[in-house]
Amino acid sequence: MSGSSRGTKSEAVSTAEMEKSVLRLEVNYRGIFQKSLAYRITNDLVYAAHSEGKTAFSNGRYSDDPQRNGVPCANFAFFSDALSEDDLEAVASASMDIDRANVVVVLDDTMVKGLEPWGHYGIRPINEKVIPGGTLLIVSRRKPEELIRHLEKKTFDYNIAILPGDQSFAGLWYYRDDATDVRTIAAVARVAPEIVGIHSVEEYVKKKYNDAAKVKSLQEAYDSVVVREVKQSEGIAWPHSKPKLPSWDSFDEGIVVKSVERGFTLGPRGQNRNPNFKRGTSKTQRPVIRFDTCIKCTLCWYDCPDECFDPTADGLYDVNYEYCTGCGRCAQVCPVDDCIVMVDDLNFEDNSSPWEMYKRDAEGYVKWLEEKKGKVRFMPSPVTGKGVRHTEIKAAVPFKQDGGN
Amino acid sequence: MTTELVDRKIYEREELATGTDAVAHAVRLADVDVFSAYPIRPYTGVMDRLAKFIADGKFDSEYIIADGEHSQFEIAKHASSVGARAFAGSSGTGWLYATEALAATATDRLPLVALVGNRALDDPGAFGVEHNDAMLVRDLGWLIVWASTAQEALDTTLIAYRVAEDPSVMMPCAVAIDGGYLTHSQHIVKIPTKEAVQKFLPPYNLGTRRMHPDNPVSIAPQINEDWGMEIRRQNWEAARRARGVIYRAYKEYNEVFHSSYANPFFEEFMMEDAEIALIGMGTVTSAAKAAVKLLREKGVKVGYVKLRWFRPFPAEELRESLSEVRAVGVIDRDFAHGGPDDGGVLFNDVRAALYHSSNRPQIVDFIGGLAGREISIEDVARMVRITANHKGEGELVTWIRVREGNGAGMERKGGD
Numbered sequence: 001m002s003g004s005s006r007g008t009k010s011e012a013v014s015t016a017e018m019e020k021s022v023l024r025l026e027v028n029y030r031g032i033f034q035k036s037l038a039y040r041i042t043n044d045l046v047y048a049a050h051s052e053g054k055t056a057f058s059n060g061r062y063s064d065d066p067q068r069n070g071v072p073c074a075n076f077a078f079f080s081d082a083l084s085e086d087d088l089e090a091v092a093s094a095s096m097d098i099d100r101a102n103v104v105v106v107l108d109d110t111m112v113k114g115l116e117p118w119g120h121y122g123i124r125p126i127n128e129k130v131i132p133g134g135t136l137l138i139v140s141r142r143k144p145e146e147l148i149r150h151l152e153k154k155t156f157d158y159n160i161a162i163l164p165g166d167q168s169f170a171g172l173w174y175y176r177d178d179a180t181d182v183r184t185i186a187a188v189a190r191v192a193p194e195i196v197g198i199h200s201v202e203e204y205v206k207k208k209y210n211d212a213a214k215v216k217s218l219q220e221a222y223d224s225v226v227v228r229e230v231k232q233s234e235g236i237a238w239p240h241s242k243p244k245l246p247s248w249d250s251f252d253e254g255i256v257v258k259s260v261e262r263g264f265t266l267g268p269r270g271q272n273r274n275p276n277f278k279r280g281t282s283k284t285q286r287p288v289i290r291f292d293t294c295i296k297c298t299l300c301w302y303d304c305p306d307e308c309f310d311p312t313a314d315g316l317y318d319v320n321y322e323y324c325t326g327c328g329r330c331a332q333v334c335p336v337d338d339c340i341v342m343v344d345d346l347n348f349e350d351n352s353s354p355w356e357m358y359k360r361d362a363e364g365y366v367k368w369l370e371e372k373k374g375k376v377r378f379m380p381s382p383v384t385g386k387g388v389r390h391t392e393i394k395a396a397v398p399f400k401q402d403g404g405n
Numbered sequence: 406m407t408t409e410l411v412d413r414k415i416y417e418r419e420e421l422a423t424g425t426d427a428v429a430h431a432v433r434l435a436d437v438d439v440f441s442a443y444p445i446r447p448y449t450g451v452m453d454r455l456a457k458f459i460a461d462g463k464f465d466s467e468y469i470i471a472d473g474e475h476s477q478f479e480i481a482k483h484a485s486s487v488g489a490r491a492f493a494g495s496s497g498t499g500w501l502y503a504t505e506a507l508a509a510t511a512t513d514r515l516p517l518v519a520l521v522g523n524r525a526l527d528d529p530g531a532f533g534v535e536h537n538d539a540m541l542v543r544d545l546g547w548l549i550v551w552a553s554t555a556q557e558a559l560d561t562t563l564i565a566y567r568v569a570e571d572p573s574v575m576m577p578c579a580v581a582i583d584g585g586y587l588t589h590s591q592h593i594v595k596i597p598t599k600e601a602v603q604k605f606l607p608p609y610n611l612g613t614r615r616m617h618p619d620n621p622v623s624i625a626p627q628i629n630e631d632w633g634m635e636i637r638r639q640n641w642e643a644a645r646r647a648r649g650v651i652y653r654a655y656k657e658y659n660e661v662f663h664s665s666y667a668n669p670f671f672e673e674f675m676m677e678d679a680e681i682a683l684i685g686m687g688t689v690t691s692a693a694k695a696a697v698k699l700l701r702e703k704g705v706k707v708g709y710v711k712l713r714w715f716r717p718f719p720a721e722e723l724r725e726s727l728s729e730v731r732a733v734g735v736i737d738r739d740f741a742h743g744g745p746d747d748g749g750v751l752f753n754d755v756r757a758a759l760y761h762s763s764n765r766p767q768i769v770d771f772i773g774g775l776a777g778r779e780i781s782i783e784d785v786a787r788m789v790r791i792t793a794n795h796k797g798e799g800e801l802v803t804w805i806r807v808r809e810g811n812g813a814g815m816e817r818k819g820g821d
Contacts, residue, residue, distance in 0.1 A: 063629035096630045248635035253643065254514040254575065255628075255636060256614045259621035 018091045021082035023195050025188065026101040026129055028115065030171075030284070031064070031071035034107050037170035040181045041105070042077040045188060048204040049196045055080045055088050062096050065118040067172070070282035070325055072115040076101075079195050101129040103192045105184060108167045108284060109140035110345045112150040114240055116281040123240035123281060125152035132156040135191040135227070139165045139180065142346065144228045150346075153235035162226045163187040167284060182214050183221035190225045198222055239350075268318045268353035270310040279306065280351065283326025285342040288369050291316050291358045292400040293339045300330035300340060310355075318355035321348075338397055347372045366399040415601045415662055422594040424587035425450025427555040428520050428580065430594070431562035432492050433458050434602040435518075439467040439484035440492040441477040445499040446532050447522035447588035474499040478506035478519075485515040486624055488615040490566070490608075494520030496584060498527045500538045510577045511546030513625050514640065516569035516609070517577040518562065523687070523738075524584040525776040532584060533777010536686065536739040539581040540715075540750050546640050548578040548647060549716040551686040555592045558582050560658065560666075561713070563597075563606060567654040570609050573646045581715075583738075585777055586688040597662065605661045647717050670719035672711040673726055675701055679708030681793050682727055682766075684755060685736030686712045689773075689780050693736070696785035707789050712751070720758035727759065732767040734792035736785075738774045746770075746801050767797045773805030780805065 025045065029038035042058035049056040056079045060066070064073040078092040092098070106112065106126055114123040127136050136158065138147060144160045168180035182205050189198040198218070205214055263272035287300075294316055301309035301317045308324045309317040319330075326345065334340040358365040373396075411419060422430070429451045432440060442452040458464035467484075471477035474495050481493035495503060500521055510517050521539040525531035539549055550565060552558040558580065565578040582588055616622050628636070655669035667673075672690075675697050676682065683693055693709045700707050710726060712719075727733055735756075737749025745753050752770035759765060771788045774780045784805050791803055 063631075243631075245631055246635070248638040249642075251635070252613070253639045254614045255512065255625045257623040257626055258613075259623055261621070 015091055018083060018087060021080045022088065022092050023079040023103075023192070024092060024098055024101040024129075025077045025079070025103045025105065025192075025195060026098060027075040027077075027105040027107065028111055028126060029066075029073055029075070029107045030111075030167075030282070031066045031068045031073050031118075032173070033070065033169045033171040034167075035066045035073070035171045036175055037107060037168055037181060038073070038075045040170070041107075041184050042075040044181065044185050044204065044208070045077050045079075045196060047208075048185065048200050049079050051204055052196065052200050053081070054196075055083055055085055057085070057089065057093070059093060061117070063117070068118055068282075069327070070284065071118045071279075072111055072281055073117060098129060100131045100134075102131060102134045103188060103195065104130050104134070104136050105188065106136065106138040106140075107180070107184070109138050109142055109147060110167075110284045111281070112138065112147045113345065114281050116278060121276045122243040123278075124242060125238055127151050127154060127158070127235075130154070130158045133158060135159040135161050136230075137161040137163060137184075137187055137191055137225075139163045139168070139184065141166065144226065144230075146346070148230060148234050149236065149349075151230070151235045152238040154230075154232055156232050158230050159191070160228055160230050161187065161191045163221060164224050164226075179214060179217040179221075182209070182218050186218040186221040187225045190222050191227060266311055266313045268310055268312070268356055269320060270312075270318075271307065273307075273320070273323055278322045279325050280322045283324055283345055285326045285328065286321055286324060286345045286348060287319060287326075287328070287330050287340045288343050288372060289317070289319060289354055290336075290339045290341075290366065290369065290397065291355065292362060292366055293336050293397055295336055295339075297335060299333040299335065303329050303333045305329060312355055316355060316358075318353050320353075321351035341373060343373050347374065362401075363399050370396045411595050412663065413598075415597060416595045417598045418596055419593050420596050421591045422555055422596075423450055423589055423591050424552075424555045424558045424582045425520075425522065425589075426454050426591075427559040427594050428494075428562050428582070429454035429458065430596050431559045433464045434597060434599055435490065435492075435563060435566050435606060436599075437466055437492045438489035439469065439481065441469045441471050441480040441484070442493070443471045443474050443477045443495070443499065445474070445496045445524075447524065447584040448494045448496045448499070448520060450522075450588055451494055451520055474503040475506055478503035478510065478517075481517050481519070482506055482510040482513065482515055485510070485517045486513065486611070486614075486616050488609065488611045488617065490570075491517050492519070493517065494522065496522040497524030497538050501526065501541060504541065507542050507547070507577075508545050509625065511542070512636075512640070514546075514575045514643070515577060516566070516575050518565045518569055519577065519579050520562070521579050521581045522584045522588045523581055531776045533775075534583040534585055534687070534738060535775050535777075536581070536737075536750070539579050540739055542579060543716055543750070546576055546644065547716060548574075548576050548644075548714070549581060550578065550714050551581045551712065553583075553587065553686075553688050553690040553711060555587065555590075555594045558587065559594055559596075560662070560664065563602060564651075564654050564658055566609075567606055567657070568647060568650050570607075571647075571650045571654075572610075572612070574643055574650050576640075576643055576647065581687070583688040601661055605657055644717050648719070651714060651717075668722060668726075670712070670714045670722050671726070672713070674709040674711065676708035676710065676726060678706055679730055680706040681732050681734070681789055682708050682710055682730045683734045683736060683785065683788060683792065684710040684712055684723075684727075684751075685738070686715065686751065687738060689736055689738065689785075692780050692782050693785050696782045696789065699782065700786060700789055705789065705793075707793075715751075715754075718754055718758065720761075723755065723758050724762045727766060728762065728764055730766050732769070732792045732795065733759065734788050735768065735770050736774075736780070736788065737770060737772050740772060740775065748802055752802075767792075767795055768801075769795045770802045771805050772802060778806055 027038045046056040058077040061074045066073045080088045296315045331340040481491040484491040523534045525535040552561040569578040655666045690711045697709045735752040739750045748770040
């Protein structure tokens, strides 16, 4: 008889019955900066749900790399009031990533622009996993409409919920206890009481922290969440390519990846770069450049760890935001006051070349840029662990007519 | 007056050569670009001979001495990745020390050919043959072939390059030869001409995978769960395709060198109408053949199968070959302590293959020849007797030529 594999008869199995009681929660966070925060949120939710007699567990997406600055990562938590631990594990978590979630938590609102997790390629929409009627819960100071304009249009209605707050950095280096942990748990209880009720959360937080301020912020967060329905007509056509996974017999054998061809010309997008891994979704802020006050010292181009700057024929340095991770190094080394400034990335619609805009209309560009800077300026501190320095904006340097020429 | 013993168009001369000499000739004739070395008996014989070829101006190759076997095989792997035909070899624990590089060479699909001069694994330190060293890589994507004569070692090394470098295979190949018995004994070997070898063996071509300044590539990136299964599946298919390539390679070798390899995977000796069959690998073949001949003279219907290719394993072909026998005895020059029914590695592979046989013969195992111990004609005759008389119940494994006592001293060990 032949040694070839015997056909296996597939049994018709439906997990629909088991699925009925399963609730999934995803927490999107930024590598390093929010790792501890995300773990605390999913773990505390599991404990609180467990106190209600539910089966629950949490895990982190194994293929992520939360030890890389700003890289989008995800934690998951699963809940059921009917299934055993084994059954919940089998139904909800036998895969390395989840394909749907009742609640998608976003701890940094700039992630609404898309996710390029380490080890994946292509850029995924933040609302990819939200199920019909599910909730996208975002910690943000923005109005829902300001965020929806970055979201992919879906084929069904769902909810967006805003928990008013700043990007909280509670990561590998230090834990800034601004109560974002317990506030987020309260917000989950508000948008999805079927996962855990606010009373259970309160009991759990009282017992764990024994801290009146923490308990107080629970109720404040619960009350301040803004929920709004997102109609399927709202959102944008996704501008990025999404991951495509080829079958085993449709890609070359031998684990060899063609390198980025060496190539360099002056001008915007002048350098050859890796089209499959751009890393730009790691940033929360982007450098904006006053080309009119630039002294052409080359330091931004020289110091950029991601080689995002493209020298132009007029001696200026354009920046490719698709590849910029927002590290702030260029703003730090720029010797000209306010020539390169880090600005909230959500203020910008796209990654088009700032140098081209400047060349088209220099004065219009400077005016546009100064408006984008907003009221508060963020500058990452050069000393690890000290957080960010908030600087009140000074009067903008007037546009220099002959600058940059 | 001397007689012309070889065809001068194909063979340049005959030479009294050890197994390692024979492999060294094959490496020279294959025009290997880079070979890396670290001394260990019995592999050292190849190093010595290749160094002499270079010193004599007969061989132009990069000869790189490493600081240990791990580096040695890393060097060979990297050489292979830039498009250089590479060679390396080791023995026993030296081969094991290179394991990380060996695994990566296979998963990187680089067609390195390596010699394993089989040697017992330490401890205790021993030089003698055991097959466990080469078998270490049996599941990693290496092709593994055993040669049992010096001539076969030379032929097989050339064939190994042909198979490994075939565009549809691209897998590393280990040529295994028994330490001491084959590596160090001298036999008359026909040395092919370079022209004939070039007719058989096309140049190594890595194609677009070749790492070169004109073709910048990254090899072996970190992947995640989205890719691993597909990459393993590719390798699985390549190992299956290798079977067909092995048939073609021997056919081509026979054509160029007028040699007579019939079934490339194994040699059948007196298997016509055999009721009892023994199967083994390596130099035990001489004793096995002699015993079979003597027993045939006495009317015992016995035959012997000398297995060459261990990976890919010729399950289909073995089922065919053993379809008429009623009992099979497997000679394991290896150990697999605590394995299924406490049998050796080869035993359980053969047994697995015969599970799907329409005529499932009785199958028993013989563990013998470990750490270089000899296996005699009488030993093989005993194996035939045990195989023929075994009822298929009770102990399936017999240790051959191990010193047995009266069992005193076993009580306190809790054995039954």
